Amino acid sequence: MTTAELVSVFTVDGQGGNPCPIVVDASGMSASEMQDIARRHGRESGFVLPAQSDDFDATFRFFVPNHEMEMCGHATIGALWLLARHGKLPGDTMRISTRSGPVTGFISRGRHGEPRVEITQPAGKTVPLTTGQRDDVLRALAVGPEAIDAVAPCNAVTSRIKTLVPMRSPDALNALDPAAEQVEAVCGRIGSTGLYPFAVIDRKARLFEARQFPRSSGYREDAATGIAAAALAFGLLDYRLVAPDDDEIRILQGRAMGRLSEIRVRIGFAGGRAVGCLLGGNVALMAAPSH
Numbered sequence: 201m202t203t204a205e206l207v208s209v210f211t212v213d214g215q216g217g218n219p220c221p222i223v224v225d226a227s228g229m230s231a232s233e234m235q236d237i238a239r240r241h242g243r244e245s246g247f248v249l250p251a252q253s254d255d256f257d258a259t260f261r262f263f264v265p266n267h268e269m270e271m272c273g274h275a276t277i278g279a280l281w282l283l284a285r286h287g288k289l290p291g292d293t294m295r296i297s298t299r300s301g302p303v304t305g306f307i308s309r310g311r312h313g314e315p316r317v318e319i320t321q322p323a324g325k326t327v328p329l330t331t332g333q334r335d336d337v338l339r340a341l342a343v344g345p346e347a348i349d350a351v352a353p354c355n356a357v358t359s360r361i362k363t364l365v366p367m368r369s370p371d372a373l374n375a376l377d378p379a380a381e382q383v384e385a386v387c388g389r390i391g392s393t394g395l396y397p398f399a400v401i402d403r404k405a406r407l408f409e410a411r412q413f414p415r416s417s418g419y420r421e422d423a424a425t426g427i428a429a430a431a432l433a434f435g436l437l438d439y440r441l442v443a444p445d446d447d448e449i450r451i452l453q454g455r456a457m458g459r460l461s462e463i464r465v466r467i468g469f470a471g472g473r474a475v476g477c478l479l480g481g482n483v484a485l486m487a488a489p490s491h
Contacts, residue, residue: 202229204237204245205282209274210424210461210481216454217461218424219486220278221245224286226261231268238263242419246275248283256297257290265418271300271359273426273479277317280305281483284315300359306478318466318480321358321427324434328352329363333390337365340386341378341395351439355392356431358477362412363390364435365397370409373399374456378413380420387415396428401452406442408432409452423454424461426479433465433477444469 205224208217221237223229226247238245242265249259260279262272276296283289284307294305296319304320329337334353338345349366356364367373376397383395398410410432412422422428429451436442442449446466454461466478 206486207278208484208486209278210463211484212460212462214484216459218274220275222279223247224282235263239265244272246279256295259297271298276319280317281315318478321430321477323474323476324358324431326354326356326435326438328354336386340382347372356435358430359427360393362394362396362428362431363392367397367399370399383413384416406449423457423459429463430479
């Protein structure tokens with residue numbers, strides 16, 4: 201039986217983060233076998249397969265208990281970190297094929313030799329919600345207009361559409377307790393894969409906090425969501441909450457779940473225009489391979 205290694209991605213001081221089963225050699229596995237691993241663990245899971253063309257070094261696939269995903273940021277980072285630990289990387293750059301498009305991973309080494317991983321995401325796009333859509337989202341979150349900031353919620357996307365909801369404070373953010381069925385229904389109506397409410401902790405320090413309520417992953421909340429954090433970085437740029445430069449943006453997540461996580465995003469610019477971003481964070485090994 202195929203073995204999976206459990207890592208936690210986007211950890212803070214070795215704790216928290218989003219647990220993720222990774223299979224670093226999924227050659228010969230069927231889609232149903234991959235989904236079975238995600239179901240058994242109840243989490244997003246990543247699978248490394250041989251490249252299908254000379255343009256890539258590997259193919260990555262991702263599953264949640266309910267379905268296959270086109271892209272998963274923390275599973276990609278976790279898989280690259282494990283490949284680096286096992287000495288299975290072709291170099292310090294890896295070209296990855298995913299269902300959402302090409303991703304490049306950059307691997308360096310920290311002070312004590314531990315792998316450090318960043319992955320590319322395309323430039324983000326944001327579309328403000330209409331007043332009716334905003335009110336629909338607020339009903340799903342079980343809050344009134346007074347709970348959110350003055351700027352309009354929006355749908356934002358790099359690899360998947362996430363709905364950014366600017367909350368007035370971190371306390372208001374962490375008090376949210378939406379019903380999963382309401383989240384799924386409103387996400388279906390507005391074309392989103394998850395609600396990503398956020399709050400400003402320290403604007404000058406570019407420190408923010410967020411929560412992710414996925415549309416239909418098979419669980420209620422994520423401890424850390426890299427793709428949503430990448431989308432948020434471009435939302436913050438459009439909201440003018442961060443300056444248009446490549447300084448690091450830090451996004452905390454998972455506090456309400458008791459799994460505080462930190463996601464780091466750096467937006468890249470060319471000719472004054474945002475052209476993409478790098479997404480990264482710390483990784484810790486949680487368990488040896490399990491069947």
